[in-house]
Amino acid sequence: MTAMDILPQLILNGIIAGAVYALMALGFNLIYGATKFFNLAHGILAAVGGYVVFFLFKSNGWNLYLSVIIAVLITGLVGYLIDKVIYSPLRKRKASNMILLVASLGIFTAIQAIIAILFTSQFQTLSTGAGDQNIYQIGTGIITQTQIIILISGLLIMAGLILLLKKTLLGKAIKAISDDEEVAKIVGIDTNKIIGYVFFIGSAIAGLAGILVGFDIGLEPTMGMGLLLKGVIASIIGGVGNIYGGVLGAFLLGFAENFGIWKISGEWKDAIAFGLLIIFLLFRPQGIFKK
């Protein structure tokens, strides 16, 4: 294969990876914007979403769409409860960001292990049979039906979230809290309640990302860390707390990884992603778009 033959596939892979990272970055940024701490537990919620679908759809034979909707809602609820039970009391006590970060690390570790106990550490896939999905050819590259769904749902969620933030009262309240929580409180916004909603929405989006990855690649309990870190890296590249920046960062990261492994072997994907993160932190810590 010449370089020109492989190029369309690399671009497609970059876009698909970018769409998944963008979903992770959207939720992560939304939560970071409102709370200003690195919520590492965000990653494990992707795994929660994927495994709820696995349980309902594959183990119990429920309808696919119903399973996905319930899984997204459950993931949102888990995120909401984590905020109410753990983060919210810490916030009330004015705990430092580091305490919140370490607590989120604890949540991550505990839930990941619980998933492994319930579903084993084996690699499992959500799709019902390999080879039965439609494959489309674009130039010399191919894209599967699942991957097209990833792209479309990624774009829909982005559009939906932007509409929510721009057009609704809830969106304006979230924006007010992101700008300055104290001021938002003074003007009468129930910040704790709104932050709870933010956790619900952000976590639900992470759940959807996990479900899509489960259909495209597969599920393992450790999938959360990789997805989390890609979402975080995308957010930082784009400018943390800025949801448009996060989306741009996600696609940049998707391309960087896929073009990186064109010349270097595939195992170095994570190292490339983190190399990119450290370069950005060093030379442009505010990201592409400053908030």
Added chain:
Amino acid sequence: MEYLIHLAILFAIYAILGISLNLVVGYAGLLSVTQSAFYGIGAYVTAILLTQSGIGFFLSVILGIIITAVVSFLMGIVLSKFDDDYYALGSFGFNIIIFSIFLNWQDLTRGPLGIPGISRPVLFGFNFSQNAAFLVLALIVLAAIYFISKFIVNSSFGRVLKAIREDEKAIQVFGYNTFNYKMMIFVIAAAMAGVAGALFASYITFIDPSTFTLNESIFILVIIILGGLANLKGSILGALFLILLPEILRFVGFPTEIAAQMRQVVYGVILILLMLYRPQGLVGEYKL
């Protein structure tokens, strides 16, 4: 009895790792989550030298320490640009990069196959092939690390570190170059973790990348946060508790695979509960 000795050796290794990380997180206030990378570099350099060269244990460990220190120095330069949660994130990144190197630089590390047949230490003609003898060696090293660390934190150098932790800007006003201080403690702590790695490699006689993951760094962080930040005895206590804990879980009678995961659940819950109710840990003198 043999099993108790095994646990005691593991305890000594993790106590060293805990003390070393406490110097960075507890005394200098830098939330580093990359200690298992240095643990791994110490282990790999020692293992490679012991299996492929004839230079003996002592020189292998010294070279392991030097290489760990050099790598940590380079990492420290980059990390010195960050604060607080960004520092934590950057250190996360380095842990994953170093892990990738263990896993993927197969010509040197044999990748996932690991390095078997590492010899037990021979020092001054004495062979530590018996576990009881190895335990004595491990405890001597632990004592040495403890007293060196104690000396460091009680010295004027240690006081400057604590001042940096409390208010870096203020101490800069007094003319202290805080960069040098943070750098020095980071490199010293990495070198100590390298020693722990050398002990681990020559004790187990086999290493592979799976020991030196981000999870291991988190485990070391749990040790020091549980024991208490900025308290060296706390780290020893934390290591003791967390090494014994799985044994208690074993008595409950979980199957091995589930027991391993239960352990992770417990570590996670410990972190959450500590943050909620006792962020200074058991005997800590500093809260995050």
